[in-house]
Amino acid sequence: MKRERVLMKGNEALAEAAVRAGCRYFFGYPITPQNEIPEYMSRRLPEVGGQFVQAESEVAAINMLYGAGGAGARAMTSSSSPGISLKQEGISYMAAAEVPGLIVNMTRGGPGLGGIQPAQSDYHQATRGGGHGDYRTIVFGPATVQEMVDLVGKAFDLADRYRTPVVIVGDGMLGQIMEPVVLPDPVDPDRLPPKPWATTGARGRRPNLINSLHLAAAECEELNRRLEAKYSEIRANEQMAEIVHPGADYFVVAYGTTARICREAVGQAREEGLSVGLLRPITLWPFPTKAFEEALETAKGFLTVEMSLGQMVDDVRLSVGGRAPVRFYGRTGGVVPSAEEVLGEIRRMVEEGDEGR
Amino acid sequence: MKLAIIMSGFGGQGVMSMGQLLAYAAMDEGREVTWLPSYGPEMRGGAAYCTVVVSDRPVGSPLTTRPDACIIMNRPSLDKFEEAVKPGGILVLNTSLCDRLPGRDDLTLVALPVTDIASDLGDFRVANMVALGAFLEVEPVVKSSSVLEALKKTLPEHRRHLLPLNEKALEAGALEARKRLQDRTA
Amino acid sequence: MTSRTWERPSGTEIVYERPRSLTDVVTHYCPGCTHGIAHRLVAEVIDELDIRERAVGIASVGCSVLAYKYFDVDMLQAAHGRAPAVATGVKRVRPETVVFTYQGDGDLAAIGTAEIVHAAMRGENLTVIFINNAIFGMTGGQMAPTTLVGQETTTSPGGRRPQRAGYPIRICEMISVLDGAAYVARQALSSPQSIARAKKAIRKAFEAQLEERGLGLVELLSSCSVNWKMSPGDALRWIETHMVPVYPLGVFKDWTEAGAEAASSPVRPAAGGSDGAERRGEAAG
Numbered sequence: 146m147k148r149e150r151v152l153m154k155g156n157e158a159l160a161e162a163a164v165r166a167g168c169r170y171f172f173g174y175p176i177t178p179q180n181e182i183p184e185y186m187s188r189r190l191p192e193v194g195g196q197f198v199q200a201e202s203e204v205a206a207i208n209m210l211y212g213a214g215g216a217g218a219r220a221m222t223s224s225s226s227p228g229i230s231l232k233q234e235g236i237s238y239m240a241a242a243e244v245p246g247l248i249v250n251m252t253r254g255g256p257g258l259g260g261i262q263p264a265q266s267d268y269h270q271a272t273r274g275g276g277h278g279d280y281r282t283i284v285f286g287p288a289t290v291q292e293m294v295d296l297v298g299k300a301f302d303l304a305d306r307y308r309t310p311v312v313i314v315g316d317g318m319l320g321q322i323m324e325p326v327v328l329p330d331p332v333d334p335d336r337l338p339p340k341p342w343a344t345t346g347a348r349g350r351r352p353n354l355i356n357s358l359h360l361a362a363a364e365c366e367e368l369n370r371r372l373e374a375k376y377s378e379i380r381a382n383e384q385m386a387e388i389v390h391p392g393a394d395y396f397v398v399a400y401g402t403t404a405r406i407c408r409e410a411v412g413q414a415r416e417e418g419l420s421v422g423l424l425r426p427i428t429l430w431p432f433p434t435k436a437f438e439e440a441l442e443t444a445k446g447f448l449t450v451e452m453s454l455g456q457m458v459d460d461v462r463l464s465v466g467g468r469a470p471v472r473f474y475g476r477t478g479g480v481v482p483s484a485e486e487v488l489g490e491i492r493r494m495v496e497e498g499d500e501g502r
Numbered sequence: 503m504k505l506a507i508i509m510s511g512f513g514g515q516g517v518m519s520m521g522q523l524l525a526y527a528a529m530d531e532g533r534e535v536t537w538l539p540s541y542g543p544e545m546r547g548g549a550a551y552c553t554v555v556v557s558d559r560p561v562g563s564p565l566t567t568r569p570d571a572c573i574i575m576n577r578p579s580l581d582k583f584e585e586a587v588k589p590g591g592i593l594v595l596n597t598s599l600c601d602r603l604p605g606r607d608d609l610t611l612v613a614l615p616v617t618d619i620a621s622d623l624g625d626f627r628v629a630n631m632v633a634l635g636a637f638l639e640v641e642p643v644v645k646s647s648s649v650l651e652a653l654k655k656t657l658p659e660h661r662r663h664l665l666p667l668n669e670k671a672l673e674a675g676a677l678e679a680r681k682r683l684q685d686r687t688a
Numbered sequence: 689m690t691s692r693t694w695e696r697p698s699g700t701e702i703v704y705e706r707p708r709s710l711t712d713v714v715t716h717y718c719p720g721c722t723h724g725i726a727h728r729l730v731a732e733v734i735d736e737l738d739i740r741e742r743a744v745g746i747a748s749v750g751c752s753v754l755a756y757k758y759f760d761v762d763m764l765q766a767a768h769g770r771a772p773a774v775a776t777g778v779k780r781v782r783p784e785t786v787v788f789t790y791q792g793d794g795d796l797a798a799i800g801t802a803e804i805v806h807a808a809m810r811g812e813n814l815t816v817i818f819i820n821n822a823i824f825g826m827t828g829g830q831m832a833p834t835t836l837v838g839q840e841t842t843t844s845p846g847g848r849r850p851q852r853a854g855y856p857i858r859i860c861e862m863i864s865v866l867d868g869a870a871y872v873a874r875q876a877l878s879s880p881q882s883i884a885r886a887k888k889a890i891r892k893a894f895e896a897q898l899e900e901r902g903l904g905l906v907e908l909l910s911s912c913s914v915n916w917k918m919s920p921g922d923a924l925r926w927i928e929t930h931m932v933p934v935y936p937l938g939v940f941k942d943w944t945e946a947g948a949e950a951a952s953s954p955v956r957p958a959a960g961g962s963d964g965a966e967r968r969g970e971a972a973g
């Protein structure tokens with residue numbers, strides 16, 4: 146049976162998807178352009194016996210998430226760039242203490258107070274851990290409302306499986322846009338795999354400890370090694386990317402909203418007879434290096450397009466490893482590149498071939 | 503087939519819901535569609551606009567710098583979007599709240615006093631439906647019956663009684679547009 | 689820069705004009721918003737105390753984030769909630785300046801609670817203008833810590849319920865118990881009389897700084913008709929009928945009055961004091 150398509154705003158669809166994934170607790174603080182998420186949750190969660198808490202700040206919200214995740218629940222928080230900066234301390238603690246949770250960043254232009262238009266300039270912050278210490282979080286960069294909805298459930302599953310915070314990076318546009326979407330079937334939170342490590346009261350068992358303090362250097366190193374082993378496993382198993390037009394001579398690399406625009410530009414370029422494809426990372430961490438290996442079988446060059454002045458391009462260069470030239474084109478501060486601009490860059494790349502950087 | 507439409511007016515003229523209705527209708531007819539609002543600091547009573555893209559294939563960019571059509575509900579919106587419309591594109595203009603006509607002659611122009619027509623029908627707030635009716639007359643990207651179905655689904659219970667008025671507004675817009683187009687070709 | 693091109697007819701007198709400390713630009717505030725009144729009062733006081741060229745304003749994050757465009761003094765824009773900390777930095781480096789923050793209730797009473805409490809605790813010589821409109825205006829009408837019980841906002845659908853969302857926070861009452869606070873008062877921007885009282889309070893809060901007595905804070909009950917979904921006139925009346933009973937007006941602390949009495953017994957309109965008049969007084973609009 147084909148399920149019904151509904152027209153939903155990205156932010157609301159994401160919130161509903163979270164509820165259907167068994168999330169019953171939301172902690173947040175208003176900020177544009179993601180306010181529809183807390184607003185939706187404030188109506189929706191009480192209906193399903195959950196709790197919505199508007200925290201006094203993002204710092205408090207992320208620590209509420211730490212507590213809720215530590216207590217064994219599926220829980221989430223959402224914000225946009227300035228608020229995500231404030232959450233970094235808590236994310237670092239969650240990663241260290243191995244507490245699962247979902248963090249959504251509907252990215253807007255920065256740095257500082259910046260603006261409220263869509264941006265991708267928090268890529269480094271998201272994919273390098275963001276807070277202090279040697280840690281990573283799984284990061285998804287969906288391009289459509291449907292993909293975002295589908296990734297919410299996956300994000301919760303991976304957070305629980307690997308006991309790690311997971312980040313979904315959208316942008317203002319993905320949050321505000323309305324698109325037809327098919328919502329997933331609801332999951333019963335009581336039927337999720339048990340979390341014997343959670344702090345639920347030590348009835349009939351030895352007390353559990355959720356902690357990130359390791360005063361003995363050797364012990365702290367041991368924690369880091371254990372985390373790194375987990376991250377290696379994630380790198381090996383959880384990469385996601387889409388290659389449109391495999392076997393092309395050139396590839397545009399883009400994620401999120403930018404990837405939609407690039408897809409259009411790639412289509413136009415192909416109509417002009419240019420052999421161009423699109424490599425679209427879906428996991429930003431782990432970065433989809435395997436997809437690059439595949440593309441490199443034919444690729445003579447890459448063009449990275451971002452709504453920043455060049456962040457993901459670092460990972461593209463690392464993945465390509467000097468085997469082909471990597472170019473960059475970016476708009477930032479909330480300016481969204483147009484398909485025409487990208488098409489111009491594609492033409493230049495093909496024309497100049499290896500001459501390009 | 504791919505059509506990008508910008509609808510623009512003052513906050514409160516219903517341009518956002520006009521765009522959403524079109525998007526709903528397109529979805530119900532099995533199309534791919536995106537609706538994207540302009541968003542800015544809250545509530546300054548200023549211009550509000552949205553972009554709707556209807557397509558046979560998944561929509562790439564939900565933004566457009568070169569819309570195929572514009573539905574313009576006031577003067578500031580005309581100033582903002584007149585030049586953007588594609589050559590040969592469509593411009594529906596609310597002359598009730600716009601004291602000039604577009605300077606371009608390469609557009610299909612449907613200029614009608616949308617707000618006055620709505621007021622004559624009994625409620626200026628259905629101006630958006632008049633404009634949408636006029637637009638669909640020139641560019642039947644969706645059936646007006648789909649728009650009404652969408653309205654039926656999205657109107658909350660306590661506002662269902664407004665359906666007949668909305669239907670009338672949609673028809674009135676179509677009728678006025680037809681008249682004006684015939685005048686031109688005559 | 690803003691020279692007038694018209695001549696004043698002889699025999700007439702200027703009775704009302706833009707304060708020197710405000711720029712000649714149209715504000716972005718919604719029609720009927722009381723942020724504009726608060727700006728004007730602050731600017732008038734700066735003019736009257738003749739401190740325009742010593743003043744440094746700290747703009748916070750809220751609808752008044754663009755205050756840096758409206759005050760014709762040196763301005764510094766701070767992160768959400770951090771204005772008192774930023775102000776502290778400026779004042780410690782330049783004690784000769786007169787530093788004020790202008791903050792909303794989300795900014796001061798939610799995310800910035802720690803900063804305001806600790807600025808007061810340290811007895812910083814700062815002036816704080818605190819706009820309490822019981823809502824997050826800029827982000828589109830979410831619940832603030834100052835939102836009244838039962839008040840409908842976009843994140844308290846059906847009204848704020850204490851069981852889930854707690855009770856309104858009374859900042860003046862909290863700050864006034866700190867020894868570093870020199871002057872703490874609450875007034876309403878709802879009628880000509882109360883606006884006049886608000887101005888007096890603002891002046892006092894600047895004087896506390898000029899005399900190096902510690903922190904001066906004035907809370908101004910303000911309207912946000914757009915997010916309250918009321919006409920501007922109704923919004924002013926709502927301040928008086930709904931906010932004042934929860935947020936009593938008066939002076940909570942005043943260094944010029946002999947200590948304890950003022951600190952412990954704020955003037956409450958409910959007690960039928962002189963402030964009662966402004967609840968009865970017809971609101972403008």
Ligand SMILES: Cc1ncc(C[n+]2csc(CCOP(=O)(O)OP(=O)(O)O)c2C)c(N)n1
Pocket residue numbers: 174175176177203227228231749750751752768791792793794795796819821823824825826827832
């Ligand atoms: C760290 C951070 N979190 C959230 C925001 C979003 N934000 C902007 S203004 C605001 C609240 C405004 O409310 P208030 O301070 O009461 O001022 P008002 O607009 O009501 O005058 C919020 C939450 C932000 N800019 N930065």
Ligand code: SF4
Pocket residue numbers: 544545716717718720721722723751821825826911912913914915
């Ligand atoms: S949203 Fe409210 S506080 Fe902000 S400018 Fe408008 S009326 Fe004033």
Ligand SMILES: [Mg+2]
Pocket residue numbers: 750792793794819820821822823824825832
């Ligand atoms: Mg406020």
